[in-house]
Amino acid sequence: MKLVSAEEAQKTGWDVILVGTSFASFFFAYKLKGKGLKVLFVERGPYVDHDRQLENRLHRPADEVAQENSSGQRKDWTVRHQFGGCSNCWWGNTPRLQPSDFELRSRYGVAQDWPVSYADIEPYMIEAEYLMDVAGSDEAGYAPRSAPFPFPPHVPSRAERRLFEAAPSWQPMPCARSNGGRRPACCVSGTCNLCPIDAKFTILNSLDLFADDGFQYLLDAECRMVETAAGRAAGIVVNTADAGPVTLRADFVGLGANPIYNSAILLRSGIGSERVGRGIHEQLGQFIWADIPFDNYYGGTSLTGMGYGLYDGDFRREAASVLIESWNAPPSLRLERGKWLRRLKLKLVAEDLPQASNRVVLKDGEPVVLWTGHSDYTYAGLARGRELLPSLIPFEHEIVRIGGFEPTEAHIVGGTPMAWDRAGGVVDRKCRVFGTPDLACLGAGVFTTGSAANPTLTLAALSLYAGELL
Amino acid sequence: MKMRRRMFLMGAAATALVAVPVSLGGTVGFLKRTLRDHFGPDVLNLDGVADFVTEFASYSAQGSPAKKLAAEVYFAWHGDQMKMIGPAAALRDRFLYTILTRSNIIAVQQQRAAQFDYGLADPWLPACGQYLSAAADETL
Numbered sequence: 001m002k003l004v005s006a007e008e009a010q011k012t013g014w015d016v017i018l019v020g021t022s023f024a025s026f027f028f029a030y031k032l033k034g035k036g037l038k039v040l041f042v043e044r045g046p047y048v049d050h051d052r053q054l055e056n057r058l059h060r061p062a063d064e065v066a067q068e069n070s071s072g073q074r075k076d077w078t079v080r081h082q083f084g085g086c087s088n089c090w091w092g093n094t095p096r097l098q099p100s101d102f103e104l105r106s107r108y109g110v111a112q113d114w115p116v117s118y119a120d121i122e123p124y125m126i127e128a129e130y131l132m133d134v135a136g137s138d139e140a141g142y143a144p145r146s147a148p149f150p151f152p153p154h155v156p157s158r159a160e161r162r163l164f165e166a167a168p169s170w171q172p173m174p175c176a177r178s179n180g181g182r183r184p185a186c187c188v189s190g191t192c193n194l195c196p197i198d199a200k201f202t203i204l205n206s207l208d209l210f211a212d213d214g215f216q217y218l219l220d221a222e223c224r225m226v227e228t229a230a231g232r233a234a235g236i237v238v239n240t241a242d243a244g245p246v247t248l249r250a251d252f253v254g255l256g257a258n259p260i261y262n263s264a265i266l267l268r269s270g271i272g273s274e275r276v277g278r279g280i281h282e283q284l285g286q287f288i289w290a291d292i293p294f295d296n297y298y299g300g301t302s303l304t305g306m307g308y309g310l311y312d313g314d315f316r317r318e319a320a321s322v323l324i325e326s327w328n329a330p331p332s333l334r335l336e337r338g339k340w341l342r343r344l345k346l347k348l349v350a351e352d353l354p355q356a357s358n359r360v361v362l363k364d365g366e367p368v369v370l371w372t373g374h375s376d377y378t379y380a381g382l383a384r385g386r387e388l389l390p391s392l393i394p395f396e397h398e399i400v401r402i403g404g405f406e407p408t409e410a411h412i413v414g415g416t417p418m419a420w421d422r423a424g425g426v427v428d429r430k431c432r433v434f435g436t437p438d439l440a441c442l443g444a445g446v447f448t449t450g451s452a453a454n455p456t457l458t459l460a461a462l463s464l465y466a467g468e469l470l
Numbered sequence: 471m472k473m474r475r476r477m478f479l480m481g482a483a484a485t486a487l488v489a490v491p492v493s494l495g496g497t498v499g500f501l502k503r504t505l506r507d508h509f510g511p512d513v514l515n516l517d518g519v520a521d522f523v524t525e526f527a528s529y530s531a532q533g534s535p536a537k538k539l540a541a542e543v544y545f546a547w548h549g550d551q552m553k554m555i556g557p558a559a560a561l562r563d564r565f566l567y568t569i570l571t572r573s574n575i576i577a578v579q580q581q582r583a584a585q586f587d588y589g590l591a592d593p594w595l596p597a598c599g600q601y602l603s604a605a606a607d608e609t610l
Contacts (some may be wrong), residue, residue: 187603188599188602188605189596189598189601190599196598246597297602298606331602333570333571337507337508337579340570341576
């Protein structure tokens, strides 16, 4: 890992600068390997290895995002200022966005279609799954796949065995929590935000996959803005603790910070359309606990199952898609003697739609999220899910508790959406900013619409796709 | 002189009021009562259960000697039976959750295992979920 100081970085003319060091930047960079390019990764946080993360896990302060929340409900935004970004703290679930997720307008008259299709991205989804050693089931066909999963699915929980047998909409949750491959096998700690044995794919534990002689890293340096000349990206300005503002020159800039900070960088730079920062959103989740007449759990990882029974159909004209998660660890226990394991822990996760009122703005040069709340569409999806869920569980059960709306799913989407033209979004189908072709936005910020599925696998695939087009 | 003697006796009584029950292990006693109430009295006769209880108790109220002392006195005088305060209920639930997930006590209770066995008792440290995971022999 070649670290470089701000002064040294300033003296070099970089072929590519990538802002941020999580999935978005690294999967883009994967396609630049072996091309003899000088690539600089710029990370605002420090490098903290896995052992030190474990030592400090109880004392690490959360990275706060400023917001003005008028929704009437608590809202949290998960960001990570650290080398590897959110790859350090994600849980490792890798369901794909489904074909319908790319075509909400044409199929259901809602929101906007993506300018790329599932078929365009699918080969890169396979590639991302192989880079992450994803474990999943080839038998559980829902969306078409062009290759099998690299590794078989984890052992399902006892309840899931019955669910999988009863209906094909219940399937193993694909994940990057190892079930074979380069990392130790998942040991079901149920603390996947920081795996004690490093079984989950992270940028840190997979750096060798992304290594290239031309790649260098500048840490503790925050990208403030992109500099342009004659309508082309010319470099970035970074703030460092030691050297103050420094200008770094590059022929191409990729912003892979996250949807909030990518938006802020564009807003500071005066680049992009009036759409920049608008429509930021994320899924809304709700836990449901049911008592069941048999012992559950004994599965092979934390989230072992998922249900597509509420995912897609004509109802999406009016109500959001919902993915059902089935949790194995940490288990929810019944503290009744002899009935400890007779519990089913599910979570409904609903997609949201971009709304112009939810947006990132700058105040005193810093990003502030103006949050007015999730859409009615989302709440309608969850209401539909709560109503129909009992019909999807093929064994006796009693729903004993429905949790409140979760303050975050840690899946921020939007702000720099992809569209066919400048009127519809901020970036084109290659993830390049309209009007500034040497500047790309990477990550879930470019999703035209969100999804009920976890975004990471798809955003990694999108970065591979965009990187190949460079 | 009388006054000084009275004060000395009162101080000694107060010290005894705190020290005696603490020396008897207030938190350990509470955890054992919790186990007995939940699993029945025989659970306390299992080899290894006492060690698990002692180890778990050593992790409660870590980093705050004052809280630790207050908890010991509260539990030693069976304060939980007079009024179960929030932190005591939380400790009870955390203890039950920890022993249920980090030992084979469910297998023992279901007579699928004869010997009690446990892993990491510190609830603040992440641990592999061997007893309720696919790695457990109990898997169907």
